[in-house]
Amino acid sequence: MPAKISPFGSAFRMVATALLSLATAPAIAAPAPSGTVALTFDDLPVFGAKTSAADGAAMTTRLLAGLKRAHDTATGFVNEAQLATPDRADRVRMLTQWLDAGMDLGNHSYSHLSLNAVPVETYIADVAHGAQETGALLAARGRRERWYRYPYLETGLTHAVRHRFEGWLDTHGYRVAPVTMENSDWRFATPYDAAIARGDRAGAERIRAAYLAYTRQIVPWYRQAGRALFGREPAFVFLLHASHLNAASIDDLAAILRDQHLRVVSLDTAMRDPAYRTPDTYVGPNGDGWLDRWALTLHRSLPYASLPTVPKAIIAEDARLEGATDPRAAATS
Secondary structure (H helix, E strand, C coil): CCCCCCCCCCHHHHHHHHHCCCCCCCCCCCCCCCCEEEEEEEEECCCCCCCCHHHHHHHHHHHHHHHHHCCCCEEEEECHHHHCCCCHHHHHHHHHHHHHCCCEEEECCCCCCCCCCCCHHHHHHHHHHCCHHHHHHHHCCCCCCCEECCHHHCCCCCHHHHHHHHHHHHHCCCEECCCCEECCHHHHHHHHHHHHHCCCHHHHHHHHHHHHHHHHHHHHHHHHHHHHHHCCCCCEEEEEECCHHHHHHHHHHHHHHHHCCCEEECHHHHCCCHHHHCCCCCCCCCCCCHHHHHHHHHCCCCCHHHCCCCCHHHHHHHHHHHHHHCCCHHHHC
């Protein structure tokens, strides 16, 4: 089930954050080197519920080859529910490909549940179930699963729920992988897949071109937002998805990051930036990115007036396609 996030929250919270902008300054004192970004890919083995194991393997090979060409590292976040199929062995091999390529794997829950939608004990059981195969693959290499990524970036509706779950994470050796940069790739990915499926290569290429154009706009916006929040650029954690769109675009994405003078680092390295020690006390219905969360904590505003927007035609097509297969999409996108 693909992740649907709303990294900027509701219009109400945007206005509330702006009204707080005259208050206190951030308390981050020791800046880390700027110009770095960690790449993370959600919904492994493959984004798209209808993707066959053969297509997923081809996508994985193409995506990892692009990362290798750029000498980039990445962390992939797994939904092990995708392995509960007759072609399980083929799908497990996709995860092995990531590890063989020198990448890391993390937990994205078993079945992509929202902590806002189920009891916390049900959620914990789902997350624990989601560590079985991935944990075994890592253990065979003398490693362990260390990172957790919230589906939908939804972290609970109450402090009690969030504290209970994150206490469980801490006890089991996990650290939350936040998101401080994203390019709404999931919005473009489903229309792209649909165009490929119907043999419309020209249409797929138009979608890919729009996706790259949007990425060229949103990446510098995040750099500006980081400076507005901290007075410097933090190391970023970029959310992407393991999709055919990104496999087809990986060289272009690497070029965009180079043009922005952003050097790819591991998730471990990015998370050493003092920005990631900023308190995040938000609970509520929004699946917000961490810049928004920190803006509330620090009583700062982000430059929403210059925020690039996904083309309306892409949003409409994604909603149409997702509405046919995923009743939750409209409520979580």
